[in-house]
Amino acid sequence: QQQVKQSPQSLIVQKGGISIINCAYENTAFDYFPWYQQFPGKGPALLIAIRPDVSEKKEGRFTISFNKSAKQFSSHIMDSQPGDSATYFCAARGNYKLTFGKGTLLTVNP
């Protein structure tokens, strides 16, 4: 049973464009929603995270939007750069553990 559904699987964006990744969850007990960035050959690293009592959080070019009633959250990367090319994972926390989405491979063309 996939508890966190992430889309799209892959995304190609032109430099300067907006990258949008969507996630949906099923378990209403989840209480924390982080996003991780992973470059090839490296471990994932935390980018930004949000709690369900906040509808939006922005850090630099990265924004998370959260819709508790719809059980959905999304990330926006503004002014996407070639250096943002990586795999992005959304996740949800419950009972000491994180459940990850399957990931989105983002390619930003120069």
Added chain:
Amino acid sequence: NAGVTQTPKFRVLKTGQSMTLLCAQDMNHEYMYWYRQDPGMGLRLIHYSVGEGTTAKGEVPDGYNVSRLKKQNFLLGLESAAPSQTSVYFCASSQTSVPAGEQYFGPGTRLTVT
């Protein structure tokens, strides 16, 4: 401060062989985790530990065992490797004050079972 380290970085096993993957963290974190990452599958939790001497099963524990004898180390064992265990394995740790919040990941171990 090395963060989370994993050894070895690469390993090739034959079916039926055994091995142990070592994870070490120098951040005094209570929580530690082992994940496997397969193409198109994201990160799946194998086992985790909420403190020294404790272990618990995650989403995909079959075929693996773990031990947390020291707070800074978390070992993942494969007793009889199978080709289905070919994967990239990541260890992670997190602080007590934010359980399973910000997890810090190691660089990974790429395991191939032939």
